Amino acid sequence: MWRRLALSTGVDAGRRSPWPVGSGxxxxxxxxxxxxxxxxxxxxxxxxxxxxxxxxxxxxxxxxxxxxxxxxxxxxxxxxxxxxxxxxxxxxxxxxxxxxxxxxxxxxxxxxxxxxxxxxxxxxxxxxxxxxxxxxxxxxxxxxxxxxDLASLYLDLSGGVLLRFVTPAVLSPKVMIPPVKSIMDRYSKIRVGTATLPIPGILFSYALRLWNRIAPESLRLTRPNDKDDIYSYRIAVMGTALTEIIGHRIRPVTVIIGRDSSGRIRKARGFTGYVEMNIHHKATRKAMERSLALANYLGIGRGRGIGLGEIGVLPRKRGEAGLEEASS
Amino acid sequence: MWRRLALSTGVDAGRRSPWPVGSGxxxxxxxxxxxxxxxxxxxxxxxxxxxxxxxxxxxxxxxxxxxxxxxxxxxxxxxxxxxxxxxxxxxxxxxxxxxxxxxxxxxxxxxxxxxxxxxxxxxxxxxxxxxxxxxxxxxxxxxxxxxxDLASLYLDLSGGVLLRFVTPAVLSPKVMIPPVKSIMDRYSKIRVGTATLPIPGILFSYALRLWNRIAPESLRLTRPNDKDDIYSYRIAVMGTALTEIIGHRIRPVTVIIGRDSSGRIRKARGFTGYVEMNIHHKATRKAMERSLALANYLGIGRGRGIGLGEIGVLPRKRGEAGLEEASS
The missing domain is CATH 2.40.30.310 (Elongation Factor Tu (Ef-tu); domain 3)
Structure with missing residues (x-):
């Protein structure tokens, strides 16, 4: 099923990149x-x-x-x-x-x-x-x-993960649009706004795409013959369908970005707080053991270049009590 | 794409139902x-x-x-x-x-x-x-x-919707598993736990399935030649990818169900609170204008027969300020 779909966006191998793909x-x-x-x-x-x-x-x-x-x-x-x-x-x-x-x-x-x-x-x-x-x-x-290099980045998430959103994470749910040309053509342009909740598959898709944009060929997270977007779609769907959300404390927040060229105040809607989860889909968990280890440094979602989406990624120990239970 | 998939579960037309499908x-x-x-x-x-x-x-x-x-x-x-x-x-x-x-x-x-x-x-x-x-x-x-009858159930959600979770909603994210036989066979049995966040597509999929179990043929929410589960999968994915989550206040909660036959306390993990959203995928919105109107009476998720998942569904007016903005 996944292999039949058409690739609609992705890395253009011929373009010069402002960063050293794979060798930095x-x-x-x-x-x-x-x-x-x-x-x-x-x-x-x-x-x-x-x-x-x-x-x-x-x-x-x-x-x-x-x-x-x-x-x-x-x-x-x-x-x-x-x-x-x-x-x-x-x-x-x-x-x-x-x-x-x-x-x-x-x-x-x-x-x-x-x-x-x-x-x-x-x-x-x-x-x-x-x-x-x-x-x-x-x-x-x-x-x-x-x-x-990226080969050294790894966190063991077999016991679950605690994600802390230190600054507002601004996430578009559109990363979950199926990578089918007719669907992409129809929906990728419409304005949807953001999802002010940490939907697992959407977090995972952002983290995976960031990883794949800089990873050397040997560390790219795809399946043989799969294109980037198809794997990212798979992670978005299976990562949502098979992830337990144990606990959380999430606050929606509107952050002021600055003024645009005509003086209007620009804002973005995101969320801060934490979420604890258990990724039960093995391929997703394996991908996130690397991708989230990278997001721990580079953040998640939009506006990472201006400090948004700063996250802390903390592996949980198997059987560890949730934050909420531990504190009550 | 959606039509090619195999149906793996669904209504067994030959079985006698304890309720009057379509005519009640x-x-x-x-x-x-x-x-x-x-x-x-x-x-x-x-x-x-x-x-x-x-x-x-x-x-x-x-x-x-x-x-x-x-x-x-x-x-x-x-x-x-x-x-x-x-x-x-x-x-x-x-x-x-x-x-x-x-x-x-x-x-x-x-x-x-x-x-x-x-x-x-x-x-x-x-x-x-x-x-x-x-x-x-x-x-x-x-x-x-x-x-x-169901024909009279309709809420205009073109300006968005406010969902209030009056009692804990207990939702399995597994309703988002793609209805492909090999994937269902592999994952439908594994224990995943619940998602203590109102992920739009998961809410929508529950509401749609409930609607389709009692709706008469003429009101069933499917596409021509589509089977139930495929439409529900489409709603789960597109409903998540194209729904803006404007605001929310969600609290995870463990509710005590009672004791099992061997005297152990049974619990379920869910959430209460509210979420405000805008459904930008038209087919999903149309389906939810009926399905959520039904869920307004019959609840959402697991344990509706014992009072869990009681919800209030309130259409928003186009351009209305979010609850949070209005109160601050």
Whole structure:
């Protein structure tokens, strides 16, 4: 059944990619930023570091990656956060701006899949004062974690998994549209909005697609002769049909992205919280033991390049009590 | 694509059904129960009225229906509730029993799809004192709503829908397994547990299957030449892929069902709360404008015969603000 379907989107092998498919390394850069003067951060505070990268002031090897409009680009730029770890972003219902005092210290994480040749440039950044439209920041690299190539990424999810959505995850349910040309043609353009619930197959499909966009041929998650989208559809359906959702605490949230070119406020609807689940479909679980290990660094869903969809992936031990049960 | 798949389960046309497929009427009976003496209700208080029906003391025409083990039988017996409307059932974390004082008044609703010939027997019940293992109750029929045949059931969902889960909805995600024989054979037996989130396609698939089990040929929701399960699969997938989840407040909950024959406590995991959504797939929306109108009376998911899965279905007006936005 799966093999007969037509492929309608996917990687164009002939196109030049702004990232090294299959031959790079995954790194996570932990930044410290001292706020030089009292400042008002943008509603999505990740834009401070994104600006530094896009303008060429910080990590020039990441510039093309950060500027790419590809939905599955392998870069994550976190929102800024203070000592308490709480990510700074504005939600729809709040009037208050993100005001930070001069002298205070903030942090950010940037994770990306980069060419080995660029590692030196990244590690070699010696820090400095950087001007942005949002204020002046004294930036240092606190540490660079070199996670390595994708072969090393693996989490044992045989006892289940706890996913924490640290910043709003913005997910389109349309990743579950069957990859049949007539259906894709008819529905892929219509506006559906987002699903403010962690539907297993939709999470899995996003994670799988991201993995497959950077994995070397030997680690690609497909079946022999299957195309990307068909496998991703299979994971979306079987991953929903055979995943137990043990517990959760999910809050829908509207996050302010910024203003568009005509000055209107842009918003996105997503959710934060956690979900605990058990993936009973073996092929899906095996795929997620790799893909979610990657999403642990690169996030999930839309807006990962501006700090949305930051997640924590925690394997559960077999038979472990749910969070809710354990706390009551 | 959908037509090529093999049907693996479905209605056995040759079997005698305990309900009148296609030719019945939908009724909702509102009961009043005066508690004669201080009593301890069963953990799932619906079992009081279910006992009355199953033992033949109340509404004999509903006896076969209530006793049927069919997952999609067209009967709903609500939990008992007092003046505040709160349904009485015990959740996993609570130690307290359901104690009710002698003289207090409780209510229950029983909805069923019955033969027109049986209406007289139901409406004719003049009330009386009924003994049960859970206490003695003075039962009166407060009112009988005759909703009519299925042709009259319709809700306009073009502006979206608000679903309230009044009692825990217990849903198996397995209703989304593709109706392909090899896949069904392999996965339909494995234990998956429940999905404690209102995944749109899973809700829709349950509602559609219930509709199709009692609808006359002319109102069956299938495509020409499609079998039941294939249409239900289509609704499950497209209904998830093209449904916007605007907002929600969902709480996972473990409900105590009772004790099994060896005295062990049986529990089920479900959820209560509400979800607001917009169904953008037209065929799914059209099917739900009928099926959810039925589920409004007969509930959704497992255990509808014992009061689980009681829902309220409320059409939204086009452009109406979400519950959350409206209240903040």
């Amino acid at each position: 390394v995954l790194v996570r850069i932990n930044l410290g930023l001292r706020v030089v003067r009292d400042s008002i951060l943008p509603p999505l505070s990740s834009k401070v570091v994104k600006y530094m990268i896009d303008s060429g002031a910080l990590f020039t090897p990441l510039r093309a990656l950060s500027s790419s409009r590809d939905q599955y680009k392998p870069i994550f730029i976190s929102c800024l956060y203070g000592d308490n770890g709480r990510r700074l972003y504005r939600v729809g219902s709040s009037d208050s701006v993100l005001h930070v005092r001069g002298g205070s210290r903030l942090f950010s994480r940037v994770s990306a899949y980069v060419s080995k040749d660029d590692l030196g440039d990244i590690v070699g950044f010696s820090g400095g004062v950087i001007n942005t439209p949002y204020g002046v920041f004294d930036v240092v690299v606190e540490s660079v974690e070199v996670i390595g | 009427v939908l009724v909702r009976i509102n009961l009043g129960l005066r508690v004669v003496r201080d009593s301890i209700l069963p953990p799932l208080s619906s079992k009081v009225v279910k006992y009355m029906i199953d033992s033949g003391a109340l509404f004999t025409p509903l006896r076969a229906l209530s006793s049927s083990r069919d997952q999609y039988k067209p009967i709903f017996i609500s939990c008992l509730y007092g003046d505040n409307g709160r349904r009485l059932y015990r959740v996993g974390s609570s130690d307290s029993v359901l104690h009710v004082r002698g003289g207090s008044r409780l209510f229950s609703r029983v909805s069923a799809y019955v033969s027109k010939d049986d209406l007289g027997d139901i409406v004719g019940f003049s009330g009386g004192v009924i003994n049960t293992p859970y206490g003695v109750f003075d039962v009166v029929v407060e009112s009988v709503e005759v909703i009519g």
